[in-house]
Amino acid sequence: MEAFIHVDQFNFIKRQVLDIVNAHVTSNDKGVVHTFISLAVERVDALFPEMIAEQKQLLTPIPLIDDKEKAEKFFADIKPYVIPFHVTEQGIKKLFPKVKKLKVPELEKLDLQEICYLSWIDYSMNKKFIITRSNGKLVGVHGTFDPIKQKGICAICNGHEEVGLFLTEKKGQVLGTYTKKGNYICRDSDVCNQNITAIEHLHDFVSRLKA
């Protein structure tokens, strides 16, 4: 069977399963636990409207998971079917032809099955780079990043995390003018990537910057 679970869907499944585990821990009421289970199964099924028998089979253990250990085992069992973020060093360089001395992260050190978007900060030029994949194509943006002192809502994952203001700059219609666009996003892109349970906010964020 081919990989069929997107990284955000993997995160979504994890969250649903952990909700079930949590219901087992916190509730003595079997009815309540059962409700959590049916909701979780329904939501996961809704992710994959055209599941084939083998895919269905892979996800059947969900209602039986009642502790953290079983949950971790299940996550490990389904991970081979998670579609990795596909990117190459060459592909990244092509996205930023004007950036001199681009420092591309060491891709072999990353777990590409945990990444919805790739991001790093180049402190020497005080720039944050973001790479996403939209309709099969890589899209890259870079901008300044200024962390703020309090926590805030991230525009990409919608989590309440340590965030900063990401701003891109574009030349305006009139010579010498610039327009800036941006939003608050997570400071730590690993945390952000794990929070993403629906990819749409990431695509919205990037397409607004590109517009």
Ligand SMILES: [Zn+2]
């Ligand atoms: Zn985030």
